[in-house]
Amino acid sequence: MTGREIVELVKQKVGVPWREQSYRDTFKFGDPDSPIKGIATTMMVTFGMLKRANEAGLNMVIAHEPTFWNDRDETKDLLNDPLYQAKTGYMRENSMVVWRMHDHMHSMQPDYTVVGSLRSVGVKGGENAGMRPGVLPIPETTLGAFASQAKRRSGARAVRCVSDPKAKVGKVLLGPGYATPRMSLDTDIVVGGEQQEADGLFDNVQYVADAASLGIPKGLVMLGHVVSEQAGMEDLGKWMQTFIKGVPIQFVPADEPYWT
């Protein structure tokens, strides 16, 4: 099977009309018509992840996020960048093919990034959730205890939180990756991947910090972009196994980039 044939099967099964104009969900590297030995699903095409996929004999990567450190995977300004040269050189040498699966994952039902993210922090009730799972109830706990559970279950090293750790919480609103939802009146906690800290559309950090100062218990739990969407890429691989036969499919996680 070629990369192009694999992508055609995904397009047929995805359950929503394929949007050819998506600049995200396209081949990012390699020859789509070359033979595929195995598929690695992953959150982000990091150099480390590429090496682990190649060492496992998988030469096609299906990733949720970019390869070349920008959303459009523009490379024209990178041609003289030594890292770009090393990364593309490695992929070329090992006949690797990269395809991104982003926009269509978020319109699939369920949205595996959301399902996986909710599972990875231990929130129940989102097993069939779409891109916007809504506010989900959790057994009443404190923000600090919820954050500890999220850290332990997701394995994240750098979970950042805002507000009073002792705040009583019972409702969670989650959005994956950069789609961290804005804090709203009907939830106690917002869980997200990453979000601009200040001067954005809605500054959750300031809002939640101020709410705490004013005695209004709210909480923000930021998992990091990779951690927040990683589990969903394992789910995507399992889903692909139901209709792609004869080509091994493995989940090869991207490392959380932070050492502290």
Place this chain on the structure above:
Amino acid sequence: MKILDISRRRFVQVAGAAATAQFPLRGADAPTAKAMVQRLQSALGGQWVTDGVDGFKAGDPNTPVKAIATTAMAIMDVLKQAARSSANLIFTHEPTFFGRQDGPAPPRSDGFTGLSADDPVYLAKKEFIDKNGLVIFRLHDNWLSRRSSDMTAGLAEKLGWAKNRVRPDDGLYDIPAATAEETVAHIRQKLKLRGGLRAAGDRTAAVKRVLLLPGFTTAAVMLKRYREADLTITGEVREWENTFYAADVFTAGERRGLVTVGRVVSEDPGMRVCAGWLKTVVTEAPVRWIPAGDPYWRAA
């Protein structure tokens, strides 16, 4: 003619300081917030940016000023400290009301709903501001346009690295040799950080030269300069762009690192410089700096 060497900005500073020193104003005669901002505008000297985010965000501009506070962000904790110390004019670098809009906003065409006019946190914060007679002015674009590197110099000074600046008006500094991990520990201690700092790349890298980029750093800027320093230290980046570049550079075998300390906390020291500068422009009212601090803590 020596006098030509004095810039217009400096001239206004000297002239302004002399004039106000002669006629100290008190009580009802104290200059209003609006007058203070006008003074600041002329003291900054250059073209005043009006199409950006700067301007009064809360309070009555005609309020007589008792004392001034500068901060990276007018969060509730900063406002409480300001009110306690009778500072009633606050210059904030970042927004007051939870976003660039800096106040209630109608829903957008894409369905995003911003702050609503009856939001309880917004109303409670506004009530505190009104009750305490505070006036808040966002000073962002015009402070940054003053001289590109005040925010950088402030951060370097706070980190104890000010004296070994590689080039004037630039973010490169030579610092005492240490590993990336040791340097991170130093930064944490000097900036009194809680949980906001995150580091990527080589934790064992030998660090001698750092690049300081307070605030938000785009991938374009970082990629262009990443190899000029052993450690790049900034406020905030996009994880899925800059941070993964740093992680990939490490995987490729280059011994460097990236440290993000938090956007607001990286801007605090620059607003301390701003307070120092305001003292040269305003003599009738005391000026103090109130750091917003690190808003984050880590899950245990």
